[in-house]
Amino acid sequence: MKKPIRGIIPPLVTPLSDNDTLDIDGLERLIEHTILGGVHGIFILGTTGEFASLSYKVRHQLIEQTCKIVKGRIPVFAGISDSAFAESLSLARKASDCGADAVVLTPPYYFASGQPELLEYLKRIMVQMPLPLFIYNMPANTKVVFEPQTVLAASSIPGIIGMKDSSSDLAYFKQIQYLLRDRKDFSFLVGPEEFLSEFVLTGGHGGVNGGANMFPKLYVSLYNASVNRDFETIFKLQEKVMQISTTIYKVGHHSSSYLKGLKCALSVIGICGDFMAEPFHRFKEPERTKIRQHLEDLNYRELL
């Protein structure tokens, strides 16, 4: 991989046929769909991939199957976040054995660590880490923020090559970019697709955007237009991205709306099923009808 890593790297949903059973056919269709859409890599076992709800057996199997399907055509990033140090390392070794390219790690998410504890944790885990690592900031789920000074200190630990920020706090992420301005090989990727373009226009490296599961071409095109400062195209495509953000992700009443809407839409489109891991459950018919209507309003077939 050329550093810094750039582009659209969808956080893959995990196709399931039952609460703890991988839908390998669905996974294959999804991966081929995103590769065909021109993505620059894929990220499995992220928040969008419901990683924390999957058993270890399934997480290991997903790493294996993904690497087998991808066959080196694009880089594979494997999430190894866990509340247990040993399980994170075990996932990292699996990823390495299967040929993944990098791993992605949040803070441990049951106990809230202080910043010095978090830095110490990173130092210790990196000693045994077999692959390059992205820091993954996701405070809504982990309760803990990687403070800018912690990232600055962590950036000098060998093996840490980038950061994905899903906090949606762009002022925060720009502070980190500035503090690490001399690390030209360090990659900055942003989660929320709503400001992918803004982020890339001023030097961000790309997006880990959930919508790219459905419409990889849309996000890849928006990324390219942003790199090229092609504002006409940016405005046209951003309109679609915002339409998705304010419709498909907003059916439902809980913080799970985004995940449920995304998986439901993938199922309506015919890419993979909408079975969700506990504690979530797929949308029932009334919500599914809304998702279908939102997709029609998008003229979604033209986006595929």
Add this chain to the structure above:
Amino acid sequence: MKKPIRGIIPPLVTPLSDNDTLDIDGLERLIEHTILGGVHGIFILGTTGEFASLSYKVRHQLIEQTCKIVKGRIPVFAGISDSAFAESLSLARKASDCGADAVVLTPPYYFASGQPELLEYLKRIMVQMPLPLFIYNMPANTKVVFEPQTVLAASSIPGIIGMKDSSSDLAYFKQIQYLLRDRKDFSFLVGPEEFLSEFVLTGGHGGVNGGANMFPKLYVSLYNASVNRDFETIFKLQEKVMQISTTIYKVGHHSSSYLKGLKCALSVIGICGDFMAEPFHRFKEPERTKIRQHLEDLNYRELL
């Protein structure tokens, strides 16, 4: 077990000899120490037991070893909390196979579920649950509260026999006690030792108090005095409990102070080592010196 379950049930710390290696000798000494101290049960793999930081291998091993050491002398409660449904069930089956008496479950703690999602999750997991279950409310770590109406609805799911509340919000827990006032067999246990006595004086069933790892007799005596409304003894013992709470648990700067202080004190006393699972690390000498002094100020030998 006679219902409702009553008394002092310490949330056992997990003695470790390395980041993911159980210290079985330490575990044995700790268990014998608490049984000798008169506790009414023990709870392994709770927050105090650093469950979330342990690999699955170690969690399963801990269940096995604990049941083997206890040999049915007192009830064993096994924590099965996990972000993954399948892993919680796997821990529950292990607990059942090993002869544990009940299991204890928080909400899944990476994704924050809405209350209807949480109730649905409980219903689904209870279908396959091989042992009676305590609901475990721990919002500081899980981000999700079991709202009173959710507990009321959950209390009619077969197999749910009690609740442990570690929110420290006594108004909340008393609302739940009132809503479930007709469930005479439902057990209410409180985490924070600071108001164990208050809770038991007005009908609470007992405490899951971390300090009982160090001084089981103290907490058992306070429980008994509270049951007997022996106020003179209550005030005398509460003084000690509050001294512990405001000294041993308050060395250090992060939310881990309680855990680090407790494990350090156990090590000073000679019951088990103070090795902690990542992302935490044992106190260094300056903090250890403070803990030692706090123990001396307590006249801790008299409490053993």
Add this chain to the structure above:
Amino acid sequence: MKKPIRGIIPPLVTPLSDNDTLDIDGLERLIEHTILGGVHGIFILGTTGEFASLSYKVRHQLIEQTCKIVKGRIPVFAGISDSAFAESLSLARKASDCGADAVVLTPPYYFASGQPELLEYLKRIMVQMPLPLFIYNMPANTKVVFEPQTVLAASSIPGIIGMKDSSSDLAYFKQIQYLLRDRKDFSFLVGPEEFLSEFVLTGGHGGVNGGANMFPKLYVSLYNASVNRDFETIFKLQEKVMQISTTIYKVGHHSSSYLKGLKCALSVIGICGDFMAEPFHRFKEPERTKIRQHLEDLNYRELL
């Protein structure tokens, strides 16, 4: 006033006839009702009194009218919490001029101060404070907790004579009681009525309980029973308190349910109107019908 101050001190609702117009007749009826019910003092301009929603003119008027109506029969505590130092002092001077007995102060509630800033603020405001002062912990509204060590430091500032805690975190408040155990004249009062009894049984001094607006006798009797360790009476009365807590305070969907339910019930009972200051509005007929039914289920006439 004899120190420490003890007993039931209702946080008075503020009867209004329009968004910023005091209902003085309603205020008089409410005050006479609580005095007749045997309360040990009244607290105006607290959270239950919607202080923050009232203009300064009305706040000053309320202090004046209350002192005039009470005429020294019981102590009057006046809330002086504000985001502006100068306005808090101005309210304190008004309270002093009108003959109030003490004032009550939260942290400034727009800017969140750090603990050293908070302590400094207390020191500076006390220099000019004309009346004794209670610290008022209300983190749900102010975002800032008075940490135990801050209260310990503050307790030696001349003029600070007690603390009201509405955090509902009894472990927290017991830590503060323990740290200040040598300050025999310092008063500890608790907001949540759900554990008034537990708090008083083990040495707490009383309650600032909203329900005592409606049923002062109930809370005074529960306080007395708790002081006397009369458990039979405690259990009987606590049943009523919990019934109120889980019905009248739980109609409605927002955090305003408590306030709206309380004011609506006062209006149904005939003590004062239910007009609320912006941003809240009184319950409409469907909710009012529920409140009326909850009051009937309580046999509320027997509680008056």
Add this chain to the structure above:
Amino acid sequence: MKKPIRGIIPPLVTPLSDNDTLDIDGLERLIEHTILGGVHGIFILGTTGEFASLSYKVRHQLIEQTCKIVKGRIPVFAGISDSAFAESLSLARKASDCGADAVVLTPPYYFASGQPELLEYLKRIMVQMPLPLFIYNMPANTKVVFEPQTVLAASSIPGIIGMKDSSSDLAYFKQIQYLLRDRKDFSFLVGPEEFLSEFVLTGGHGGVNGGANMFPKLYVSLYNASVNRDFETIFKLQEKVMQISTTIYKVGHHSSSYLKGLKCALSVIGICGDFMAEPFHRFKEPERTKIRQHLEDLNYRELL
């Protein structure tokens, strides 16, 4: 004012000579400095202006003096946020009487209102509002977010002409921009200066950036470069903005660091004093020395 309102509108600090005494000379220097720097308007009584810490007398005086000094040269926006409806209206009337151009309003910030309550509040206050109004989203201080659907509903209330978002959550603000895409006259202004450029590049209207108190030319130039898509200039100026963000605003330990740093820097530069309203206090010499050094590192004289 031409709608939508565009450009750099600094949230003015409030120069004070004592805790509740306006420094009118400082105010005049500050206003002239920003007008000379080319700002498109000024916003008084915002968070940066410590509005909530000022007495009503001073707030009214500040409106009066500011309008007098500005003399119509640029639009004046007056903050009217308050916990009390009547005081907000009183401030709005003062602003109108003095010739201010618009007012700016957060949700009431002691009680947390639900979204329907918040919308109702806006409807009621707008009936009596004498000036056009900006919605001001500042959840870190008010605890309440204006949810996108609430803003959408509010945007059709006559008199609401724009929104300032200080949440730093750009995904959130872009959702609102999208939902209101047909309201061509509605103004979107962003608080955090760290992504002013990104926001303006894709259609945002401008920034309410604290740093423009010190260096109005810098922020105006960055705004202009962003409007003109002059990326070379953008990158050069953003470097300065990020340097300010990561140095001057980061001395100190509490959330007040930004405010203290800004006022201290203004004092070092010689524009106005650094006296702060309670509960904050100016930096002492060690912190001031750091600020001075940070300013030197910026070559700040070239930015004036």
